[in-house]
Amino acid sequence: MELLLVSALGLGWVAVAACHSLLLESTPAAGSTVAAAPTLSLRFNNRVEKPLSRLRLLDERGGSLSLAMPASGGPVDRLSAPLPPLSPGAYRVEWQVLSTDGHVVSGRFGFRVAP
Numbered sequence: 001m002e003l004l005l006v007s008a009l010g011l012g013w014v015a016v017a018a019c020h021s022l023l024l025e026s027t028p029a030a031g032s033t034v035a036a037a038p039t040l041s042l043r044f045n046n047r048v049e050k051p052l053s054r055l056r057l058l059d060e061r062g063g064s065l066s067l068a069m070p071a072s073g074g075p076v077d078r079l080s081a082p083l084p085p086l087s088p089g090a091y092r093v094e095w096q097v098l099s100t101d102g103h104v105v106s107g108r109f110g111f112r113v114a115p
């Protein structure tokens with residue numbers, strides 16, 4: 001009985017996940033080391049509600065760098081923000097988007113700026 005319940009929940013989760021926005025790729029790419037990063041850009045598998053989505057950039061001390069993200073314009077499946085000049089080090093991107101199905105999806109990834 002318990003096993004059945006668990007597998008039913010598992011299937012339900014897969015069905016729900018299929019309709020969510022998924023991050024397909026980003027610039028800088030997750031785990032990459034770049035010489036410079038003038039722009040942060042995330043591409044999703046479908047349209048995201050830009051005014052209700054957020055991007056955050058954290059440096060290796062956990063300090064938050066403010067990003068000015070255009071609320072509209074550009075491809076509907078992308079979130080982009082110009083970046084301030086970044087000093088060498090590790091950075092973490094935290095994103096949260098509102099999928100067109102109404103679900104909030106979030107994630108994070110890191111990249112490095114080379115010395």
Ligand SMILES: [Cu+2]
Nearest residue numbers: 019020101103
């Ligand atoms: Cu969903």
